[in-house]
Amino acid sequence: MSDNFTLLGPSASEAAGRSDILYLALVGFSTLIAGIFLGVIIWFCFRYRRNSPADRSNAPSHGGGLEAAWTIAPLLVFLGLFAWAAKYYAEMYRPPADATPVFVVGRQWMWKIEHGNGRREINELHVPIDTPVKLVMASQDVIHSFFVPAFRQKQDVVPGRYSILWFKANKEGVYHLLCAEYCGTDHASMIGRVMVMQPQDYARWLEEGTSQPGMAQRGFTLFREHGCAGCHSTGSTVHAPLLAGLLGRSVHLEDGSILVADETYVHDSIVEPQKQMVAGYAPIMPSFKGQLSEEDIMAIIEYIRASGDPHTEKQQP
Ligand code: HEC
Ligand SMILES: [Cu+2]
Structure with a gap:
């Protein structure tokens, strides 16, 4: 954690860089408009103060064109800012298909994290740099919120459902993790820490201590053990779908809709x-449930993901 003061705090992900630019543009634009109005107010205070000899004849009673201009111009600018932000928002909520999944469970009062190879950690999250990482998050009890200020990302984690958060860290270091x-x-x-590491360091870290x-x-x-295989296997007499390769596949539902299976x-x-x-x-x-x-x-x-991957030799579900 850097002790150097920065206006917006350390920035360590692609999304953080984008949201900072958007934030500065919004503040900059608002400051510009406020500055113009303040300037005009001060100017008029002097120019039309009592006893000033300024010409007050022929004061315009209305200015339709001017009113239209100051209504439409800011409207267009703010609609532009909205479209800009909406684009980033959509990107932030659409994880790339190749993102590495990492699983997070929030509970009173800790973050429990598990990586694909079984390596677990508590209140610490190790991630590789320049690699998209997708957090699949659940809560075991109440609502928590996963917040990494350096990524400018915060996601509520609500019991009973998954919350997805993805990012691509772009600066090595140690950053705050908060609820x-x-x-x-x-x-x-x-509270905890997010460690952004070089991919080879991350790979080495993953291999350490996975008993x-x-x-x-x-x-x-x-x-x-839970009898899923009894229905969901090639040898089963029960009519149930095979689950190998389910993630990423299109599923036709009874109500006629089609969705792409995700976590x-x-x-x-x-x-x-x-x-x-x-x-x-x-x-x-x-x-x-339960x-x-x-x-x-x-x-x-x-397991379902691995069984669908042709590179892993696992028994089919
Ligand atoms: C009694 C048989 C039976 C058991 C036991 C069972 N399932 Fe299923 N499962 C089904 C049937 C039938 C469907 C398809 C209808 C539906 O969507 O509910 C299904 C659907 C699913 C789907 C959606 C599949 C798709 O193609 O979209 C998943 C995922 C799933 N089961 C996982 C599991 C897991 C994990 C377990 C064990 C914890 C399990 N099932 C236990 C019968 C079973
Ligand atoms: Cu919490």
């Missing part, structure tokens, strides 16, 4: 199977 939603007595201690099995491995065990969809399929029914199947899948922890569901998602 920005009051979540109980020790909310103030729910536990990777997420996909753990997911495979859960998939069998949120798989999560919801497990806790609320009847919410989005796959077309052509009977509503026989039981809900696993039987699987958020970490378990995340591991199952990684």
